[in-house]
Amino acid sequence: MYINGHWLTERSHFPVTNPASGEVIGEVPDCTAEDIEAAIAAASEALKSWKQTTAYERSGLLYRAWEIMLSRKQELAELMTREQGKPLKASLNEVQYGADFLLWFAEEAKRINGQTIPSARDNQRFITQKVPVGVVGAITPWNYPISMITRKLAPALAAGCTLVLKPAEHTPLCAKAMAEVFEEAGFPAGVINVITSRDPAPVGEAFCTDPRIRKLTFTGSTAVGKKLNAQAAAHMKRVSMELGGHAPAIVFPDADPVHAAKGLSLVKFLNTGQACISPNRIFVHRDHAEAFLAELTARVCRLKAGSGFEAGNSIGPLINEAALQKVEAQVQDALAKGATLYTGGQRLTDGELADGCFYAPTVLAGVTPEMKIYREETFGPVAPVVIYGDDDDVLAMANDTEYGLAAYVYSNDLSTAFKAFEGLEFGIIGINDINPTSAAAPFGGMKNSGLGREGAEEGIEEYLETKLGGFAL
Numbered sequence: 107m108y109i110n111g112h113w114l115t116e117r118s119h120f121p122v123t124n125p126a127s128g129e130v131i132g133e134v135p136d137c138t139a140e141d142i143e144a145a146i147a148a149a150s151e152a153l154k155s156w157k158q159t160t161a162y163e164r165s166g167l168l169y170r171a172w173e174i175m176l177s178r179k180q181e182l183a184e185l186m187t188r189e190q191g192k193p194l195k196a197s198l199n200e201v202q203y204g205a206d207f208l209l210w211f212a213e214e215a216k217r218i219n220g221q222t223i224p225s226a227r228d229n230q231r232f233i234t235q236k237v238p239v240g241v242v243g244a245i246t247p248w249n250y251p252i253s254m255i256t257r258k259l260a261p262a263l264a265a266g267c268t269l270v271l272k273p274a275e276h277t278p279l280c281a282k283a284m285a286e287v288f289e290e291a292g293f294p295a296g297v298i299n300v301i302t303s304r305d306p307a308p309v310g311e312a313f314c315t316d317p318r319i320r321k322l323t324f325t326g327s328t329a330v331g332k333k334l335n336a337q338a339a340a341h342m343k344r345v346s347m348e349l350g351g352h353a354p355a356i357v358f359p360d361a362d363p364v365h366a367a368k369g370l371s372l373v374k375f376l377n378t379g380q381a382c383i384s385p386n387r388i389f390v391h392r393d394h395a396e397a398f399l400a401e402l403t404a405r406v407c408r409l410k411a412g413s414g415f416e417a418g419n420s421i422g423p424l425i426n427e428a429a430l431q432k433v434e435a436q437v438q439d440a441l442a443k444g445a446t447l448y449t450g451g452q453r454l455t456d457g458e459l460a461d462g463c464f465y466a467p468t469v470l471a472g473v474t475p476e477m478k479i480y481r482e483e484t485f486g487p488v489a490p491v492v493i494y495g496d497d498d499d500v501l502a503m504a505n506d507t508e509y510g511l512a513a514y515v516y517s518n519d520l521s522t523a524f525k526a527f528e529g530l531e532f533g534i535i536g537i538n539d540i541n542p543t544s545a546a547a548p549f550g551g552m553k554n555s556g557l558g559r560e561g562a563e564e565g566i567e568e569y570l571e572t573k574l575g576g577f578a579l
C-alpha cells in the first residue's frame with residue numbers, strides 16, 4: 107500500500123494468484139480501518155497544495171508518468187499476464203491503451219477553460235471557472251487492471267484532484283506497479299494513495315460516507331455499482347459508474363457475413379470475453395446464418411487456450427471458479443432450452459489447463475429470449491447467435507436489455523448503418539468497427555450500464571465543478 111508517499115508493508119497479507127496456474131505469485135497488505143482513514147486524510151491534506159498547482163505542472167508530471175510507463179511496457183505487460191492471465195500481446199496492447207490516457211489528459215489539463223457569459227443587465231458580468239471536485243475515491247476492476255486505473259487517475263490528477271485508489275483484490279500487483287510509476291514521475295506525497303483490501307466493502311463504504319471524499323469513480327459490476335451509488339447518494343457525492351453490459355451485434359442482410367464473422371470472432375473472445383463491451387447477443391439475418399456460422403465456427407475452433415506467455419494462445423483463463431461456473435450454467439441453460447452447440451461448451455482440463463479456470467471458446471446458435479444468456483452478462487468466451495428474419499424489428503430486439511454500454515453493427519448500406527446508429531440505445535456503437543475505443547473517445551453507458559463518460563473531453567469534466575462569478579459593476 108502506498109499512503110502519503112510511504113510504502114506500508116507491516117500488515118497481515120493476502121495472496122495473489124495466477125489464474126492460469128493457481129500458483130501464488132505474491133501477497134499484498136490487507137488494509138485496516140486506520141489505513142483507510144490515513145489514506146483519505148493524506149489525500150485531503152495534499153489537496154490544499156495540489157489544487158493550487160498550475161495546469162502546466164500537472165501536465166508535466168502526467169507526461170513524465172507516460173514516459174516511464176512506456177519505458178516499462180514489457181515489464182508491466184508480463185506482470186499483467188501473470189496476475190490476470192490474458193495473452194502477453196493483449197497485455198502489451200492494454201499497457202499502451204493505459205498509457206494513452208496519461209498523454210491525453212496531460213494535454214487536456216491545459217484546456218480546463220472557463221467562459222464569459224453575456225448578461226441581460228448592462229452593469230453585470232458573468233464568468234465561470236472550472237475547479238477540481240476535491241478528493242476522489244477510485245475503485246477499479248481486475249479485467250483491465252492497468253488501463254482502468256489510468257482512465258480514472260489521469261483525468262482526476264489533470265483536473266487538480268487528489269485520490270485514494272482501491273484496486274480489485276485479484277489484481278493488486280498491477281496497481282502497485284502503477285503506484286511506482288506515479289511515484290517515480292514525482293507526484294507529491296498524498297496526491298495518489300493506493301490501498302489494498304481483501305474485503306472491498308469497508309473501503310467502498312468509507313468512500314461513500316466520508317465527507318472528505320467528494321467524488322466516487324467506480325468500474326465493476328452493475329450490482330455493486332448500484333449499491334455504491336445508493337450509499338453515495340445519501341452523502342450527495344458526485345459519481346461516475348462504468349458498469350456491466352450486454353452488447354448486441356447486428357449483422358444486417360446487406361453485410362458481408364464472412365467479414366462480420368471475422369470481426370465478431372475477434373471482439374467476442376478478446377480478454378476471454380471478460381469485457382463489459384463484449385458482444386453478448388449476435389443477431390444474424392436468416393439469409394446469412396449458414397455462411398456466418400460456418401466462418402465463425404471455423405475461426406473459433408482455431409483459437410487456442412492456455413498460458414498467456416505462450417505465443418499462439420489467445421484464450422486465457424477466467425478469473426476464478428465462480429466466473430467459470432456462471433459461464434457453464436448459462437451454456438447448460440441455453441442448451442436445455444433448445445440452443446445448438448457449434449463448438450466448445452465445456453471446461454478445458456487437459457494437461458496444464460487443469461490448474462486454471464479455462465473454458466472452451468464456444469459458439470451457440472438459435473439463442474432465444476427465454477434463455478439466461480439472452481439477458482445476463484456472460485463475461486466468458488461464448489458467442490450466442492440469435493437468428494432473425496424480415497418480420498423482426500431487430501433494433502427493438504437489440505434494445506431489449508437493461509444495459510446500454512456497447513453495440514456493434516455490420517452493414518454495407520449507409521442508410522441502414524445510420525438508422526442503426528441513431529436507433530440503438532447504447533453509449534458506444536461500432537459500425538463495421540470492432541474497436542470503437544480510444545483515450546480520445548468518450549467511453550460509457552446508458553441505463554444500467556452506468557453514469558458518466560471516461561476518456562475524451564468529457565472524461566475530465568467528471569472531476570470538475572463549475573464556479574460562476576456574477577460581477578455587478
Ligand code: ADP
Pocket residue numbers: 245246247248272273274275306307308309310311325326327328330331333334
Ligand atoms: P466483478 O464481478 O467483475 O468482479 P465487482 O463489481 O465485484 O466486479 O468488482 C469490481 C470492483 O469493485 C473491485 O475493485 C472490487 O473489489 C470492488 N467491489 C466489490 N464489491 C464491493 C463493495 N461492496 N464495495 C466496494 N467495492 C466493491
